[in-house]
Amino acid sequence: MKKPRALTVWVILAALSAPPAAWALAKPVRLLAPVLNGMTCDGAVCVxxxxxxxxxxxxxxxALLKIAARGTPLQQRPRMAFCSTDACYRAFGGGAERAITYPWLGSLIASTSWAPHFARHELIHALQAQELGAIGMLRKPAWFREGMAYAWSEPPPEDMPVQFAPLRAQFEAWLDGTGQRRLWHEARRL
Ligand SMILES: [Zn+2]
Structure with a gap:
């Protein structure tokens, strides 16, 4: 769920400049074609x-339906790859986190994270990228980016990390003051 800014930009540059090298070296780039890394896909969903x-x-x-119900649907179907083993998760560049979204590439779900709130959390980051641009979204404060993802994904208490609780509270207070209708307009000014 962490967004490695520098890594992401490097990944994209590497992918544009030297596809074979990027494939070997930049694991998240494998999300562009998960079948080449042993996954089975049906549209945007890979396993x-x-x-x-x-x-x-x-x-x-x-997750798509729950996010749309908040007022702003995803206009595309971002790729989401579901791993069943740690080896798979690492092969796509995952680390110690439970799930991760790489702007432009897609989301990766760890073997222990097959739950509705993880799918929602990662697609909320995709929605942020849709509305704010991938770079714009990465430049927003953590209380907005992660606070929103935790607030709107509604994890059960055991999956609500204590260190993110203040960010979630800050986002919820901000949204109370801003209102749903002006959410993205105001978010662009953050
Ligand atoms: Zn996150």
Whole structure:
């Protein structure tokens, strides 16, 4: 769920300048074509274990609906890759976090993170990129970026990290004052 800014930019530059090298060196770039890394995909949803494709698709579709219900639907279907093993997660550049979204590339879900709130959290970051631009979104304060993702994904208490609770509270207070209708307009000014 952390957004490695420098890494992301480097990944994109590497992908543009030297695709074969980028493929070997920049693991998140593999999200551009997960099937080349052993995944099975149906549209935007990819899985390591083909038998779990329907389960992953259900998590994805539910997350899209829940986000749209907040007022701003995703206009595209960002890629989301669901791993069943740690090796898979690491192969796509994942680290110690539970899930991660790389702007322009897609989201990666760890084997222990197959739950509705993780899918929602990562698609909320995709929504932020849609509304603010990938660079613009990365430049917003953490209380907005992560606060919103935690507030709107509604994790159960055991998956609400204590260090993010103040950011979530700050976003919720800001949204109370701003109002849903002006949310993105005001967010662009942050
Ligand atoms: Zn996050």
């Amino acid at each position: 390591e274990e083909p038998a779990r494709l329907a389960e992953a698709a259900a998590l994805y579709e539910d």
